[in-house]
Amino acid sequence: MLTAEDKKLIQQAWEKAASHQEEYGTEALIRMFTTYPQTKTYFPHFDLSPGSDQIRGHGKKVLGALGNAVKNLDNLSQAMSELSNLHAYNLRVDPVNFKLLSQCIQVVLAAHLGKDYTPEVHAAFDKFLSAVSAVLSEKYR
């Protein structure tokens, strides 16, 4: 469960990421495809070469959705309801992959925030990404 302190830390950390959504989103996806090649199986229709417009567009979309989640920490389920439906009924991405992308998002934040990605921020963000992953998989069955 996200405590009040967690929410504060998440919002503060996000302020630093908010103006870099496309850049960070793209980097997270590239890291995920490089580190966990099996994740590419969900994107047979994408050009996955370096500099791909599709990856940039998708990275921006993913981080945008996370930004929306940050604004709605008190009712994640409701705020992400459409995305939850999409993942359950259309995309059907195996939930194990949410952990893989979460790891890569955290690596991006750590790489850009450096020591500002303190243990406390790290813990809060890890909880946040777990909560988002849980919401995205809650209608799977």
Add this chain to the structure above:
Amino acid sequence: MVHWSAEEKQLITSIWGKVNVEECGAEALARLLIVYPWTQRFFDNFGNLSSPTAIIGNPKVRAHGKKVLSSFGEAVKNLDNIKNTYAKLSELHCEKLHVDPENFRLLGNILIIVLAAHFTKDFTPTCQAVWQKLVGVVAHALAYKYH
């Protein structure tokens, strides 16, 4: 046996060469205990683990973190023989310490984040990929002798 390309070996040793094992080890273990508090179950005799500040400043955490990461260095020195290198440690973690191997995966992922925070943009996607492979291999080797 795990295969490492020349490029992968290079990425591993060049990063490892710049790691302060004591600092990095302490940081990684502290973060494990902070981010996944249930991992504190293995460290009842470590004293004060009541807050992130307490954990980060705890001398037993620092010392143990250094020990753990020093041992990781053995993997880096023996990339072509990691399973054997960790055979005894694997038995120890199973028979004496009773550590669920899931914890090796958790610590591995935390180590990656510590490296990213330290090396920032030098910790490229390719670097991350190689290091995730390495922590995965180490975790597997540590679990290998479990019975």
